[in-house]
Amino acid sequence: MSTFDGFIREFPDIQVDYFRNTQATASRRPLAGFLSHVHSDHLVGLDTLRSPFVYCSVATRAFVLGLEKYPCRINFAKGILEARKLTYKDLQHLLKPLPLETPTTIELSPGNSIRVTLFDANHCPGSTMFLFEDEHKAALYTGDTRLEPWFVNSLARHPCLVEYTAGMRTIDTVYLDTTFVERDVHFQTKAEGLRDLMQAVSRYPPDAIFYLRAWTFGYEDVWVALAKALRSKVHVDAYKMGLYRSLVTGGEAGRHQRVPGGSHYHLDPVAPGLVGFMCANSTHDGCLSTAEDGEHERVRIHSCEKGLGYCPAVTNAAKPIVWIRPVVCRLPHGRGEVPEVGAGGGGEDLNKEVELEVYGQDEASRLCEL
Template identity: 55%
Template sequence: MSTFNGLVSEFPDIRIDFFRHHESLTPPLACFLSHVHSDHLSGLETLKSPLYPCRINYARGIVEARQQTYKHLSKVIKPLPLESPTAIELQPGDFIQVTLFDANHCPGSVMFLIEGQGKAILYTGDIRSEPWFVNAITRSPALIEYTYGMKTLDTIYLDTSFIDDIPFQTKAEGIAELLRKVQRYSKDTIFYIQAWTYGYEDVWVALSKALNSPIHVDDYKLRIYNSLNTRAEPRPNSGAHLTPTAAALTGFMCGNTPQPGCLTSDQNVRLHSCESGNMCAIAKHPSVVRIQPVIASLPDGGVMQEVGIGGGGEDLEREMELGIPSWSDLQSLLEIIKALNNMPEEARGECARVLTEALASGRNLPLNINLSSSDGAPSTDLRRAILSIASNQSKAAPPRDCSEGGNETSLPNTIRFPYSRHSSYAELCHLVDAFRPRDVWPCTFHLEAWQSRGELLARACVNASRQLTYCP
């Protein structure tokens, strides 16, 4: 998940993707949000799918989930068009220029090019910099000065979710692998696509077309994706689509003729992607084949699964999060940890460290508990929540798995296919090399990995002898 603290040293009066107050700093004059995955929303109340931060109810000994909504801030959110340099006045006479670029991560996800006061930075947010993407971005009219050496970026604030040197299949290769696998099944097979989070829309469109079947989703998802289509008041049969896939997902008007999209509320279809907490009866049947995206297919036949990546594996099922504790909460939690006889001493220390860091960082703490497993109630036992925190710390690296179920004579009951929405290490190097900035700043920070790999990214900077450092 993102560990970026929202601060951009070149532009100290703005915040990006982290909006909690920094006590030693004055409030920002402008804030920027790259996309609506939960690890980029700390401190910001904005339009997004429901977030479930949890609060502690000590009297009942439970952690309670509350649905957080953001409708009341709809009037202060100002969308900007892609690839259109926009002047923003931070205060009288103090301007910056901001240009947005698609980030190839999920609907609406963007990168920010911010220029002004003799400085320039590129903040990638979460990004999948596949080869075609880098080739396209280098040709953007708003970036040619930087990709052809006329100007130099001071810093690229980079999505460093993966910096192990493991090659990833492209999204297109992953979808092709999935289509080949599903075509082996009989025409009456029902599939369930396990993808709660945003970013798998191309998979839906490709599957729906290949199997000639709409995809059943729950009412909430359908409303969210319908909101990506706007209707022009003077011409009710016309409209605009806010993302490239919006029309394919929810339909459009061709003259006076409605054209359906691939998403439907009809349960009597072969493809399902309804939320697990609201799963329809058909999708629950034991014979249903589950489709699960993974990070990459490995040369030994195994797969690298998504675990611990913000907007990634933990978002495949909607999970609880522990809201930011107060100092008194922290002390109470530490007392509970001391009293847990079934937790090893090392795990207690690690759990205490994580809770202390959560308080210092201002971020919600993900729990290894999804809402659909909480017996229909948005709460869980406090001891269970603490144990889940300890469990999360044992998952430092994405696991490798070789099993899909089934046996030699039957098709597997789970289909896995590679579809990472974050960049591989090689893809990050390709992106940085296209710009050759003065510096690179990791927005997803793992100390040991950065120490071993960060120096290699430095070779793509304009001053290749410079040692990239990070000071949290």
């Protein structure tokens, strides 16, 4: 979970992933904001922001503009139509999307510019790292990232970073998220986690029903892997489906509509596998489903939001449900697991709150000892 105050010391005119007023902003407001991804601990203060522009990836912008607070979603599901409210709808003209891997010069004020390059952060859809540069300084802000060996190697080979890896320039500061950094904790790779999960679910009978207890962004690879291995769609609630459909744009499609054909674009590589795509005149479904028209009985994987009431396939299941509980990593020597508690976008992001309270160091240490 981020405890970063938002300021890049090398570039004091900008603020990243923290948008509340502070003592530093009382005397001088930042001239530009940057948002690395949509997890709630990086959205602090964004709902009250009135200026300046906030730059992010195109997928992050789509997600942010579709977010709703938990009470609004629950009341709307109960038939209170007036309860529906997009939390960040007023930011439509403040959120400015930037392309990935494209150095972009932004004029902060007359004669005062900064160059920024966005890189995929290997975290959740739309998540990015920011490389900030001018002619004399450079700083890399990682946000939340999973620094697996293959990912670090890909960054080292990237043409926008080659002048640094070749020793021609130096990055002055790397702003690195260290939420789970401990000397004796080994983080499994995503591939290792998916392999263990596939081996575990394969031991169950072919009619077993699985419930993945994940209501946040970042588990898309798990959905795709489970759907393919079990030959089943993944049931999600309409709100979550709407968010992922917002990653497809073009034609006259709305936030909850499938693009019927013609020119359309996927704002993130995960979108086609989740919500489907068009090829010529053929519609190809994604792995996600709202389980409409009696489809509940045919869906073996569920990740629908619990607060809206479990779907009939879960509540009326004739056999016990297999509950899949995500963890951050497994501790060495059989010392247990680090639970997912919300840091970096845990189980509450799509659940009850838009802004999570920041844990103190003592609380974080106790959680890591569980």
